[in-house]
Amino acid sequence: MNENLQHRIRARLLKLAHFVALFIAMAIICVPGLWVVLNSFRPTVDIMAKPPVWIPRGLNLDNYRAMFGAVGEGGVPVLQYFTNSLIISVTSTFIAILVGMAGGYAFARYRFKGKAAIFIGLMLTRAVPGVSLSLPLFIVMAKTGLIDTHMGLILVYVALNVPFTIWLIDGFFRQVPIDLAEAAEIDGCTRWQAFWKVEFPVARAGVASAGIFAFLTSWNEYALASQLTRSTFSKTMPVGLRDFTSEFTINWGGMCALAVLMIIPALILTFIVQKHLIAGLTFGGVKG
Amino acid sequence: MAQVQLQNVVKKYGAVEVVHGINLEIADNEFVVLVGPSGCGKSTTLRMIAGLEAISGGDISIGDRVVNDLPPRHRNISMVFQNYALYPHMTVRENLGFSLQIAKRPQAEIDKAVDEAAQILSLAEYMDRKPGALSGGQRQRVAMGRAIVRHPEVFLFDEPLSNLDAKLRTQMRTEIKKLHQKVKSTIVYVTHDQVEAMTLADRIVIMRDGHIEQVGTPLEVFETPANTFVATFIGSPPMNLLSGQIAGGEVAIDGGPKVTLPDQFAGKVQDGQKVILGFRADNLMPEGHAMPMEGASAEFEMVVNLSEPLGTETLLFGSLAGKEVQAKMLNPRPVADGERLQFQLDLTRCHLFDAETQQSLR
Ligand SMILES: Nc1ncnc2c1ncn2[C@@H]1O[C@H](COP(=O)(O)OP(=O)(O)OP(=O)(O)O)[C@@H](O)[C@H]1O
Numbered sequence: 054m055n056e057n058l059q060h061r062i063r064a065r066l067l068k069l070a071h072f073v074a075l076f077i078a079m080a081i082i083c084v085p086g087l088w089v090v091l092n093s094f095r096p097t098v099d100i101m102a103k104p105p106v107w108i109p110r111g112l113n114l115d116n117y118r119a120m121f122g123a124v125g126e127g128g129v130p131v132l133q134y135f136t137n138s139l140i141i142s143v144t145s146t147f148i149a150i151l152v153g154m155a156g157g158y159a160f161a162r163y164r165f166k167g168k169a170a171i172f173i174g175l176m177l178t179r180a181v182p183g184v185s186l187s188l189p190l191f192i193v194m195a196k197t198g199l200i201d202t203h204m205g206l207i208l209v210y211v212a213l214n215v216p217f218t219i220w221l222i223d224g225f226f227r228q229v230p231i232d233l234a235e236a237a238e239i240d241g242c243t244r245w246q247a248f249w250k251v252e253f254p255v256a257r258a259g260v261a262s263a264g265i266f267a268f269l270t271s272w273n274e275y276a277l278a279s280q281l282t283r284s285t286f287s288k289t290m291p292v293g294l295r296d297f298t299s300e301f302t303i304n305w306g307g308m309c310a311l312a313v314l315m316i317i318p319a320l321i322l323t324f325i326v327q328k329h330l331i332a333g334l335t336f337g338g339v340k341g
Numbered sequence: 342m343a344q345v346q347l348q349n350v351v352k353k354y355g356a357v358e359v360v361h362g363i364n365l366e367i368a369d370n371e372f373v374v375l376v377g378p379s380g381c382g383k384s385t386t387l388r389m390i391a392g393l394e395a396i397s398g399g400d401i402s403i404g405d406r407v408v409n410d411l412p413p414r415h416r417n418i419s420m421v422f423q424n425y426a427l428y429p430h431m432t433v434r435e436n437l438g439f440s441l442q443i444a445k446r447p448q449a450e451i452d453k454a455v456d457e458a459a460q461i462l463s464l465a466e467y468m469d470r471k472p473g474a475l476s477g478g479q480r481q482r483v484a485m486g487r488a489i490v491r492h493p494e495v496f497l498f499d500e501p502l503s504n505l506d507a508k509l510r511t512q513m514r515t516e517i518k519k520l521h522q523k524v525k526s527t528i529v530y531v532t533h534d535q536v537e538a539m540t541l542a543d544r545i546v547i548m549r550d551g552h553i554e555q556v557g558t559p560l561e562v563f564e565t566p567a568n569t570f571v572a573t574f575i576g577s578p579p580m581n582l583l584s585g586q587i588a589g590g591e592v593a594i595d596g597g598p599k600v601t602l603p604d605q606f607a608g609k610v611q612d613g614q615k616v617i618l619g620f621r622a623d624n625l626m627p628e629g630h631a632m633p634m635e636g637a638s639a640e641f642e643m644v645v646n647l648s649e650p651l652g653t654e655t656l657l658f659g660s661l662a663g664k665e666v667q668a669k670m671l672n673p674r675p676v677a678d679g680e681r682l683q684f685q686l687d688l689t690r691c692h693l694f695d696a697e698t699q700q701s702l703r
């Protein structure tokens with residue numbers, strides 16, 4: 054056989070192997086998600102069946118109908134949970150991004166006393182597992198009357214996210230050449246204008262990625278929220294999932310339906326900013 | 342009117358003083374080049390004029406205003422950065438128009454100014470591209486365009502050509518010169534390339550270690566360097582410097598031949614004074630391959646260690662009194678390494694420096 058042909062065949066086979074390997078990897082990653090989606094459309098009998106029923110038979114919207122139905126007939130205050138989640142996540146993300154931008158910019162651009170120490174301190178807070186804070190937080194919140202309020206969770210999530218957003222945004226501003234701001238100042242900008250018109254747009258990708266990470270953290274957080282919320286007034290969707298467990302039974306179908314509702318906004322958001330996200334993760338394209 | 346004046350300008354970073362009280366007057370429409378080795382404070386000086394760096398002492402004025410504490414935007418200057426510093430998220434058109442946009446000028450005026458600049462710098466085809474999609478030379482032109490749209494009183498350039506390859510550099514050098522003729526503004530230009538300095542400048546400012554060593558036209562600093570530093574920094578190859586002593590109307594080169602004291606230094610030196618004799622390769626030529634010398638000349642023998650043919654002339658590396666000396670040979674013939682030749686030194690073009698102060702004795 055001709056040598057070129059051999060190489061071509063080998064290259065093809067290799068490519069095929071890549072696809073197969075990728076497919077398997079993606080399948081493993083996606084199966085739980087798909088399983089949740091699938092389960093949300095079928096009765097508990099099918100969900101619990103042994104051996105598992107892979108090929109769906111008879112899908113329906115019963116779980117969704119029940120979920121939006123009256124309380125007592127399997128209904129949960131979905132809209133209320135959704136609104137709570139949205140308010141808490143969006144507000145805390147917004148604040149975390151503002152603080153992250155101010156902090157990240159300061160760390161990237163200015164020299165000040167104790168800079169390294171403060172930075173390390175911020176990073177160390179990431180090393181503390183969030184759950185270990187739940188009791189102290191509970192006590193503080195209880196004393197300040199912030200239990201079961203939006204404000205309480207927003208504060209917690211801001212605190213949780215700020216070190217991370219500062220760290221991420223700092224990295225992005227570091228990569229924006231300082232000359233750009235100087236050029237803008239010479240072109241007539243104030244320091245403030247130079248930031249908003251030049252440095253911020255250039256580092257926008259970083260801010261967007263920090264934003265989405267912060268949002269997803271708040272959106273998905275369960276451990277602390279389950280301690281600090283009580284009623285429909287402030288319960289978030291992850292906490293709401295527990296409404297489907299009762300003393301003796303777990304309504305898996307309903308839980309999956311709510312989980313799907315939870316995943317959808319996160320997916321949409323990720324899609325919207327994915328361009329920035331990818332640009333952000335492969336930063337360095339900024340050349341003067 | 343936009344003359345620039347620096348009076349006793351000092352720059353300190355913490356306790357370290359990097360610019361030591363420099364004085365400089367730049368006339369309106371003058372093209373002044375700051376040149377000097379790396380780290381001598383050229384960029385710092387330029388950035389102080391721009392207002393990007395606070396001054397630690399002295400006064401800077403632009404036009405008839407003292408601008409010591411004014412932010413860059415109130416100084417009516419433009420600056421071209423070494424790495425261009427184009428705004429990567431804006432198109433070329435937006436980059437060019439940015440300063441006018443900030444100044445809230447009417448759109449029609451912005452368009453007109455931008456198109457004019459684009460035409461001067463032949464940027465018309467690239468107007469809708471982002472800087473990332475431009476070559477180095479094109480980016481350089483955009484950076485210059487951005488500087489000229491505002492018609493500032495003073496242009497500041499910080500090594501604008503150092504990121505370009507040799508050919509493009511020569512080309513852009515010419516363009517900058519043309520630009521100056523067109524826009525008629527005061528220009529302060531920083532470079533460490535003495536060829537750039539010589540070709541562009543109305544006046545050259547030679548800096549070293551935060552001091553100004555000499556200010557003069559390119560010919561002045563070439564022909565009458567104020568000290569040995571300027572003598573070796575300006576001109577290529579660098580000036581030959583040999584230490585010696587004045588001895589009865591002659592300069593006795595340490596461990597080498599004696600040459601007659603050049604006329605221009607008669608009465609300016611004392612017997613026994615330690616001096617440094619300086620001459621350029623162009624003024625030391627082997628017999629039979631030299632320019633006819635009009636004035637006094639000295640002759641001595643020298644061994645040639647190495648020769649570099651350059652076509653119309655050959656550069657010879659000899660050794661005299663244990664020091665390497667460079668000479669030039671016109672109408673060159675092949676020279677064998679180690680060949681001993683008789684050389685003629687044009688005394689009228691020699692320089693004498695005091696050995697202690699290193700200053701010219703002229
Ligand atoms: N932020 C700073 N802190 C301390 N020293 C500094 C700082 N910036 C510059 N220097 C020092 O000031 C001196 C002059 O620097 P400058 O950048 O003006 O040199 P330069 O002449 O432009 O050199 P080059 O040709 O390499 O650009 C240098 O010795 C440098 O180390």
Ligand SMILES: [Mg+2]
Nearest residue numbers: 383384385500
């Ligand atoms: Mg410099």
